[in-house]
Amino acid sequence: SQTIHQWPATLVQPVGSPLSLECTVEGTSNPNLYWYRQAAGRGLQLLFYSVGIGQISSEVPQNLSASRPQDRQFILSSKKLLLSDSGFYLCAWTHPNIKETQYFGPGTRLLVL
Amino acid sequence: TQLLEQSPQFLSIQEGENLTVYCNSSSVFSSLQWYRQEPGEGPVLLVTVVTGGEVKKLKRLTFQFGDARKDSSLHITAAQPGDTGLYLCAGGSGGSYIPTFGRGTSLIVHP
Numbered sequence: 001s002q003t004i005h006q007w008p009a010t011l012v013q014p015v016g017s018p019l020s021l022e023c024t025v026e027g028t029s030n031p032n033l034y035w036y037r038q039a040a041g042r043g044l045q046l047l048f049y050s051v052g053i054g055q056i057s058s059e060v061p062q063n064l065s066a067s068r069p070q071d072r073q074f075i076l077s078s079k080k081l082l083l084s085d086s087g088f089y090l091c092a093w094t095h096p097n098i099k100e101t102q103y104f105g106p107g108t109r110l111l112v113l
Numbered sequence: 114t115q116l117l118e119q120s121p122q123f124l125s126i127q128e129g130e131n132l133t134v135y136c137n138s139s140s141v142f143s144s145l146q147w148y149r150q151e152p153g154e155g156p157v158l159l160v161t162v163v164t165g166g167e168v169k170k171l172k173r174l175t176f177q178f179g180d181a182r183k184d185s186s187l188h189i190t191a192a193q194p195g196d197t198g199l200y201l202c203a204g205g206s207g208g209s210y211i212p213t214f215g216r217g218t219s220l221i222v223h224p
Binding site for chain 2: 032042043044046049051057059088090092094099100101102103104105106107109
């Protein structure tokens with residue numbers, strides 16, 4: 001069966017510090033991968049998605065970036081965090097041929113102080 | 114741009130009551146998903162509907178996809194405290210990699 005992991009679960013970082021959040025998927029090949037941010041337990045804002053290694057599409061201009069160094073690894077990064085980067089970050093995957101159904105990771109709670 | 118409007122945004126009810134959550138759009142979707150998210154966790158897929166007029170039942174939850182595939186509803190019978198959470202609907206369109214998510218309905222069921 002497929003599983004998706006995210007770490008860390010919780011992160012407290014000072015303003016201006018760098019960020020690296022990691023997401024890995026097991027049990028599937030060539031998944032589509034997504035990064036979302038969720039504020040205050042409400043709707044999901046799509047940040048990035050990837051359909052293959054090294055292929056990243058950005059949906060929202062910001063100081064965040066994403067990379068996909070391996071087929072089942074997706075990384076969200078920032079060189080300098082802003083207060084507004086605080087939130088709940090979710091990674092998700094879909095089967096390459098069944099794009100509508102998304103499977104989410106447990107999330108990372110980020111607090112920027 | 115496709116939009117999905119969910120209503121109500123918030124719902125607070127007593128255990129045993131029935132409720133319906135709506136997900137509406139002016140756009141046609143090839144499929145629609147419902148997710149439930151508990152605080153501090155990722156959303157979990159409940160159901161996918163793909164055919165206009167389709168009705169799916171999952172224990173006390175009944176999901177319906179509108180005939181024109183522009184809207185959907187989720188009905189919960191005899192709600193329990195364990196049903197508490199954020200309910201999200203999402204629509205998919207054939208060739209797109211990007212689903213459209215509604216903003217969610219936050220449900221609290223009091224014992």
